[in-house]
Amino acid sequence: MSVELTVEKIARAARAASRKMAGSGSAAKNQVLRTLADAIQARTAYIQAENQKDISYARKKGLSSAMIDRLTVTDATIRSMADGLMEVVQLEDPVGAVTRGWLRPNGLQVSRVRIPLGVIGIIYESRPNVTVDAAGLCIKAGNAVILRGGSEAYHSNQALAGIITGALEAAGLPGEAVQMLPIRDRSAVKALLQQEEFVDLIIPRGGEGLIRFVVQNSMIPVLKHYKGVCHVYVDESADLAMAQEISFNAKVQRPGVCNAMETLLVHRSVAPDFLPSMAKRFIKAGVEIRGCEKTCRILADAIPAEEEDWSTEYLDLILSIKVVEDMQAAISHITLYGSSHTDAIVTSDYDRAGRFVRQVDSSVVLVNASTRFNDGGQLGLGAEIGISTSKLHAFGPMGVEELTTTKFVVQGNGQIRT
Amino acid sequence: MSVELTVEKIARAARAASRKMAGSGSAAKNQVLRTLADAIQARTAYIQAENQKDISYARKKGLSSAMIDRLTVTDATIRSMADGLMEVVQLEDPVGAVTRGWLRPNGLQVSRVRIPLGVIGIIYESRPNVTVDAAGLCIKAGNAVILRGGSEAYHSNQALAGIITGALEAAGLPGEAVQMLPIRDRSAVKALLQQEEFVDLIIPRGGEGLIRFVVQNSMIPVLKHYKGVCHVYVDESADLAMAQEISFNAKVQRPGVCNAMETLLVHRSVAPDFLPSMAKRFIKAGVEIRGCEKTCRILADAIPAEEEDWSTEYLDLILSIKVVEDMQAAISHITLYGSSHTDAIVTSDYDRAGRFVRQVDSSVVLVNASTRFNDGGQLGLGAEIGISTSKLHAFGPMGVEELTTTKFVVQGNGQIRT
Numbered sequence: 001m002s003v004e005l006t007v008e009k010i011a012r013a014a015r016a017a018s019r020k021m022a023g024s025g026s027a028a029k030n031q032v033l034r035t036l037a038d039a040i041q042a043r044t045a046y047i048q049a050e051n052q053k054d055i056s057y058a059r060k061k062g063l064s065s066a067m068i069d070r071l072t073v074t075d076a077t078i079r080s081m082a083d084g085l086m087e088v089v090q091l092e093d094p095v096g097a098v099t100r101g102w103l104r105p106n107g108l109q110v111s112r113v114r115i116p117l118g119v120i121g122i123i124y125e126s127r128p129n130v131t132v133d134a135a136g137l138c139i140k141a142g143n144a145v146i147l148r149g150g151s152e153a154y155h156s157n158q159a160l161a162g163i164i165t166g167a168l169e170a171a172g173l174p175g176e177a178v179q180m181l182p183i184r185d186r187s188a189v190k191a192l193l194q195q196e197e198f199v200d201l202i203i204p205r206g207g208e209g210l211i212r213f214v215v216q217n218s219m220i221p222v223l224k225h226y227k228g229v230c231h232v233y234v235d236e237s238a239d240l241a242m243a244q245e246i247s248f249n250a251k252v253q254r255p256g257v258c259n260a261m262e263t264l265l266v267h268r269s270v271a272p273d274f275l276p277s278m279a280k281r282f283i284k285a286g287v288e289i290r291g292c293e294k295t296c297r298i299l300a301d302a303i304p305a306e307e308e309d310w311s312t313e314y315l316d317l318i319l320s321i322k323v324v325e326d327m328q329a330a331i332s333h334i335t336l337y338g339s340s341h342t343d344a345i346v347t348s349d350y351d352r353a354g355r356f357v358r359q360v361d362s363s364v365v366l367v368n369a370s371t372r373f374n375d376g377g378q379l380g381l382g383a384e385i386g387i388s389t390s391k392l393h394a395f396g397p398m399g400v401e402e403l404t405t406t407k408f409v410v411q412g413n414g415q416i417r418t
Numbered sequence: 419m420s421v422e423l424t425v426e427k428i429a430r431a432a433r434a435a436s437r438k439m440a441g442s443g444s445a446a447k448n449q450v451l452r453t454l455a456d457a458i459q460a461r462t463a464y465i466q467a468e469n470q471k472d473i474s475y476a477r478k479k480g481l482s483s484a485m486i487d488r489l490t491v492t493d494a495t496i497r498s499m500a501d502g503l504m505e506v507v508q509l510e511d512p513v514g515a516v517t518r519g520w521l522r523p524n525g526l527q528v529s530r531v532r533i534p535l536g537v538i539g540i541i542y543e544s545r546p547n548v549t550v551d552a553a554g555l556c557i558k559a560g561n562a563v564i565l566r567g568g569s570e571a572y573h574s575n576q577a578l579a580g581i582i583t584g585a586l587e588a589a590g591l592p593g594e595a596v597q598m599l600p601i602r603d604r605s606a607v608k609a610l611l612q613q614e615e616f617v618d619l620i621i622p623r624g625g626e627g628l629i630r631f632v633v634q635n636s637m638i639p640v641l642k643h644y645k646g647v648c649h650v651y652v653d654e655s656a657d658l659a660m661a662q663e664i665s666f667n668a669k670v671q672r673p674g675v676c677n678a679m680e681t682l683l684v685h686r687s688v689a690p691d692f693l694p695s696m697a698k699r700f701i702k703a704g705v706e707i708r709g710c711e712k713t714c715r716i717l718a719d720a721i722p723a724e725e726e727d728w729s730t731e732y733l734d735l736i737l738s739i740k741v742v743e744d745m746q747a748a749i750s751h752i753t754l755y756g757s758s759h760t761d762a763i764v765t766s767d768y769d770r771a772g773r774f775v776r777q778v779d780s781s782v783v784l785v786n787a788s789t790r791f792n793d794g795g796q797l798g799l800g801a802e803i804g805i806s807t808s809k810l811h812a813f814g815p816m817g818v819e820e821l822t823t824t825k826f827v828v829q830g831n832g833q834i835r836t
């Protein structure tokens with residue numbers, strides 16, 4: 001069978017399964033998640049044996065140790081997947097909620113009722129834990145999901161998918177509600193992106209190249225972010241000790257993720273006070289500093305930043321710093337170079353806090369807190385399926401509710417239009 | 419300048435204008451709408467003179483009288499545009515609403531705040547009144563909009579766009595918040611669909627061909643419906659008099675629109691009672707009936723339906739009728755042939771009403787009411803910008819609120835992640 005036909009068959013089966021998932025109650029869905037949490041722990045040896053095949057292949061192909069690290073399913077990875085599933089069990093089931101309802105003058109009772117999205121395609125790179133995390137959230141929201149993990153994690157993902165199918169069937173739900181694309185090359189992704197008739201949403205997770213490929217080729221709506229060029233602006237009225245803690249946390253606590261700070265903006269009146277001790281702490285932590293002209297005058301160690309630094313997501317221990325005239329200049333910089341992802345102000349000024357929040361057009365805007373809080377778990381949504389910087393449907397972290405939509409239910413007693 | 423550069427320049431200006439629109443309050447936005455309502459009435463003669471150019475050109479090109487009818491701006495069209503704007507003035511401004519908020523254990527105050535989407539591109543066909551209706555809703559929601567009307571309405575649309583710009587500027591808002599693409603051929607549409615950096619949403623309104631072209635070429639999220647193949651299912655327990663009124667209204671009241679019924683499904687046990695008098699009324703109103711085998715046995719006048727009838731949106735006085743075994747067969751038919759747009763059941767059975775509502779996967783599902791109620795105004799959303807059958811962001815009629823999104827605002831006092 002051609003790649004296109006294979007993928008269409010999978011998508012069609014997913015659509016059929018999605019109808020059964022939509023009709024299943026919380027009890028059955030939670031049972032799947034619990035069974036799955038038990039099963040992946042019980043079958044650790046099997047999963048790790050399959051994972052070993054991928055690791056050997058990756059070594060042969062000469063993949064970087066960072067890549068192999070991400071690929072490896074340790075005992076801790078298994079435990080964390082199981083714990084994650086049990087957290088999803090605890091989340092409220094969003095399906096069936098009446099989000100709003102009203103009575104029309106002609107007696108029609110109108111309700112907006114939350115329903116699953118239907119079929120979701122998730123395209124991701126090396127980490128096999130995404131297979132279980134994403135499947136768990138999609139199941140909880142009553143969806144079917146088609147997974148396409150990185151080709152380097154092929155055996156690990158097939159093993160996990162098989163266990164997920166078993167857990168679904170044990171609860172009387174269709175195994176086709178979670179399917180892994182069995183084709184290793186990109187043609188399968190391209191074919192999936194054409195299944196508009198059967199797939200409601202595509203979520204790509206990975207590098208900017210993968211995401212651009214998906215957006216360019218998809219007929220199906222895509223929720224994504226290309227990158228996170230996140231800023232902290234230290235205002236002239238900032239508590240400088242607080243500003244230092246927030247800036248350090250935003251850059252150093254986990255530099256390789258999308259909500260880490262990439263550019264620090266500092267009001268010119270506090271720059272001479274703030275930057276030297278801040279930079280000392282950064283340098284001690286191994287952070288390379290690339291500064292604007294004014295920054296370089298204050299920090300002898302800083303490398304002069306180039307134009308492209310301001311729009312670069314380093315995902316590394318590198319930080320660009322710019323001294324700005326005032327908050328308006330900081331906002332203009334964020335508007336020009338930012339990625340609508342996460343931006344923070346440190347200030348003690350009531351009015352400026354409000355203006356920053358209103359004027360910065362990002363999915364998460366923070367006052368006096370680290371950018372690292374742009375995360376579904378941290379913000380209280382429960383587990384997250386990703387972060388969207390497209391404004392449509394979901395802007396910011398996407399939890400289980402963002403995997404649903406609403407339909408209109410209209411109850412009448414014979415109304416017609418005149 | 420090339421088409422691509424012209425369109426990019428317009429999109430960039432729209433983005434800049436959108437920031438000013440987002441920061442403007444309800445008072446200024448409502449002032450624009452009121453000024454505009456007055457201005458189009460005051461300048462009726464000018465608008466109609468420009469409209470006459472389009473009509474002459476359309477006649478020369480030999481366009482159908484239906485097309486010319488849609489294109490013509492009568493005094494009533496002008497009044498209706500002005501009235502529509504005044505209705506939008508009355509709508510609640512969705513921007514700034516806190517849709518939800520909560521406190522995290524670490525003291526972070528998280529809010530989801532409603533904000534404008536940003537820049538919206540609307541691509542539509544001949545009716546010039548869409549220019550004013552769509553601009554009005556986008557302005558109310560604090561967005562900038564790029565309009566691309568049908569080439570046959572070129573002069574009418576340019577005239578209306580000029581008046582809108584004047585109304586914006588009179589209220590101190592940027593004229594670039596509403597721009598009409600000045601290029602007549604489809605290359606301008608294609609170029610617009612590539613402006614992902616500056617445009618947040620595309621709404622195409624028109625025939626299926628236009629909409630498929632937009633979806634295939636767009637890098638930007640699209641809200642749309644391809645077609646409305648809407649059903650009424652008459653259950654065995656239906657009040658047959660009510661069923662007749664609803665079915666007649668759904669088919670005949672305005673057959674050329676997307677929420678008109680295209681297929682009538684009738685439970686076999688009531689078909690012999692229901693169909694003859696129903697058909698008589700349809701035939702008297704000029705409706706052509708295409709029936710399944712069982713229908714044709716009951717109705718001598720019915721033409722045998724072919725397979726493709728079941729998925730056809732006639733938009734005309736044509737109706738397909740199918741006799742079904744039971745409600746489950748009706749739902750299966752809707753699932754297979756429907757378009758997720760609007761479907762209704764007529765029943766007096768409590769349990770079946772509930773099951774139909776849960777199992778039919780359409781944007782609007784009705785019990786004992788006409789499909790013609792799938793309309794923003796009729797359902798109480800106020801004016802609508804269109805109807806979406808994509809599940810993402812908006813499923814069903816889209817009002818002013820659907821032209822907004824939410825961002826996360828996080829207020830802290832020094833929180834960092836550990």
